[in-house]
Amino acid sequence: MNGNGVKRRPRRTDDASLKVSLEKWIRDRRETGHGVDEDVKAAQIARRIVVSYGGEPALREFIRMLEDGKPGTEIAARFQVTRQRANQWKDAIGIETTRYAVRPILRRLIGTETSAA
Numbered sequence: 001m002n003g004n005g006v007k008r009r010p011r012r013t014d015d016a017s018l019k020v021s022l023e024k025w026i027r028d029r030r031e032t033g034h035g036v037d038e039d040v041k042a043a044q045i046a047r048r049i050v051v052s053y054g055g056e057p058a059l060r061e062f063i064r065m066l067e068d069g070k071p072g073t074e075i076a077a078r079f080q081v082t083r084q085r086a087n088q089w090k091d092a093i094g095i096e097t098t099r100y101a102v103r104p105i106l107r108r109l110i111g112t113e114t115s116a117a
Contacts, residue, residue, distance in 0.1 A: 018056050022047040041092045049089075053079050066094045 026043050049059045058079070065075050076086035090096075 018059075019047060019050050022050065038092070045089050045092050049079075062089070062093075066090060 022043050026040055026047070029037075029040050029043075046059055049062055050056060054061075062075065062079070065078070072083050072087040072090060075090065076083045079086065081089075
């Protein structure tokens with residue numbers, strides 16, 4: 001979103017420029033002494049998906065699948081890789097989070113129940 005609260009459309013780039021951008025970022029990161037940290041690994045895998053599995057649309061689809069919580073088996077089938085490879089990609093690119101919701105019965109018992117929409 002910009003400062004006026006207007007949602008911006010993602011910038012479209014061609015696959016070659018995205019690949020070059022990722023490569024440059026990885027190279028710059030290494031040259032500044034960061035070595036191969038988790039961000040570099042994520043960028044390397046993103047670059048590999050762009051180069052080998054269908055360009056920027058494939059990377060966007062992979063990210064969407066991660067955000068939707070798709071299992072490794074489904075990601076593996078889509079990208080025609082092993083389930084182990086898909087799970088390695090998930091672990092490197094994403095951060096798994098767990099969210100807990102208090103059971104409604106407990107909310108009722110302690111009087112903090114909120115109305116369901």
